[in-house]
Amino acid sequence: MNDPKIIIALDYPASAPALSLVDRLQPGLCRLKVGKELFTAAGPELLDRLMQRGFEIFLDLKFHDIPNTAAQACKAAASLGVWMINVHALGGRKMLEAARDAIDRCAHRPILIAVTMLTSMGQQDLADIGINATPAEMVLRLAAIARESGLDGVVCSAQEAALLRKQFGSEFCLVTPGIRPALAGHDDQSRVMTPQAAMQAGSSYLVIGRPVTQAADPLQALLDINKEIVGARFIAP
Ligand code: C5P
Secondary structure, eight states, X not given: OOOOOEEEEOOOSSHHHHHHHHTTSOTTTOEEEEEHHHHHHHHHHHHHHHHHTTOOEEEEEEEOSOHHHHHHXXXXXXXXXXXXXXXXXXXXXXXXXXXHHHHHTSSSOOEEEEEOSOTTOOHHHHXXXXXXXXXXXXXXXXXXXXXXXXXXXXXXXXXXXXXXXHHHOTTSEEEEOOBOOTTSOOTTOSSOBOHHHHHHTTOSEEEEOHHHHTSSSHHHHHHHHHHHHTTOOOOOO
């Protein structure tokens, strides 16, 4: 089966602009990420319309709650027929296990991944909330808890991918944003990697927004990125 590596971030406030972009893409070339903004505005109906067009969906709602509530939310998300969902690893082992158990019982089981540390959180932000560890230590620690709790993988920066790939093996799913084709601008992303470098660092899937959504020809941008990563494999550091 075709397994597109690119996940296009649909960062839009409503269905109409999202669908007009999607109508210029092809499901064999990418999956789609629907996050809090678009899902809050457009709801499950939009997911249906995207899936009717043949696209698989990463529903990026980053659930973080008491175990029962997070588990029920995961179950509800799974029932929408999406391909991938996520939770915050900071919800802790009990919440992660409850989420995993809930989707394991679903007829359609999406891939379940965890967010480790938000990349917007630096050393000082951790100190502020009483965590005496570096962001990198936290990422490793939370990824380990996610793995031990039976989750399928984590969202991480491509800079962290090589270490996590080495630590957790080839089956652990690493979903990496912050990707910029060699010739593209960086927008507001500071630590970026090219698509090929991110695949070689061990990424399983690349989340890409503006380099495709804002391109004059989004389909061509997507084709170019897919061409760049053909055959790109993890190169152990
Ligand atoms: O437009 P761009 O390629 O920067 O979009 C990246 C997408 O990945 C956005 O939806 C953004 O919210 C998401 N993301 C990110 N960095 C993270 C986690 C998610 O850029 N650490």
